[in-house]
Amino acid sequence: MRLVIARCQVDYVGRLTAHLPMARRLLLIKADGSVLVHSDGGSYKPLNWMSPPCWLQERDVASLNPPAELPEGVRPLREEPMKAPENNFKALWVVTNKAGEELRIAIEEIEHDSSHELGIDPGLVKDGVEAHLQELLAEHVTKLGEGYTLVRREYMTAIGPVDLLCRDADGATVAVEIKRRGDIDGVEQLTRYLELLNRDPLLAPVRGVFAAQQIKPQAKTLAEDRGIRCLTLDYDELRGTESNVFRLF
Structure with missing residues (x-):
């Protein structure tokens, strides 16, 4: 699992659109391919996420205009070239699923970035069921x-x-x-x-x-x-x- 704490804004583009303005957030990139965006509140639910199968591309702002190399058969829902974000963003993460929906995470600053091997989880054993x-x-x-x-x-x-x-x-x-x-x-x-x-x-x-x-x-x-x-x-x-x-x- 990769844990990233970053100042970022998040835009979801697909069957609907959603926008998270600039703020400090926790980004989780799990071994199963899922990407989750968390804040320090709101209980356990992520603010936005992309479930597997999906593909994460980390791109420099200077190289945003060339089309993304997606897996065969996957096309973005919106064909227009991706525009560079405004402000002083350093990178853009684009998470695309097989339906062509995109989760665009524009990163201004990364404060922490670490990866951890969690191994196979034995699963939840409930007490008091x-x-x-x-x-x-x-x-x-x-x-x-x-x-x-x-x-x-x-x-x-x-x-x-x-x-x-x-x-x-x-x-x-x-x-x-x-x-x-x-x-x-x-x-x-x-x-x-x-x-x-x-x-x-x-x-x-x-x-x-x-x-x-x-x-x-x-x-x-x-x-x-x-x-x-x-x-x-x-x-x-x-x-x-x-x-x-x-x-x-």
Whole structure:
């Protein structure tokens, strides 16, 4: 990966046009050929980018007018000669994809330029995904309430599996839907499961519990309106580890 910090302006020319005025930015040139333009804000998203397959040409300002040598079969969308940028730009990077779209990065000054071999990435291993939460809650089913017992994980219905099917202390059936972040879609999903489960005379009446690490206020309001209980899960507690978040009590 090549990391470049430079004062630059960026213009995208293709199906639409976009312009980033002069500023200090981070340019990422990755081994897969992609080029990304980042600022020091705006979360993780680049300001502009070009996805592979694409080709990067670094050209001096003095040699901008000759046509670029593109791979065979690739032609720029705009055939007019490329004009030298105004101001005191030292170089122009032109990134072209197979559709002929161009990302033009006019560089005034480079403050840092380094290349690094990152090697093969093993990929992201997520901790606390829904499958882990389901497994942990199944092991500690009394977190749902005293006297709760587990009937089955992944109880299948005609439209998909319910995460946990349980019995409460009175023997009534409870369907539990587990999410990392609980939103309205999760409540709607559990509502559909409850509708189907309550058609089974061996299970009915079936109540619902919507369990998540975070539950959005709109989702909680909708769930309670439909008689579904909400439960906020503490992942560290389920794993038997102490959270490092400071608490008042």
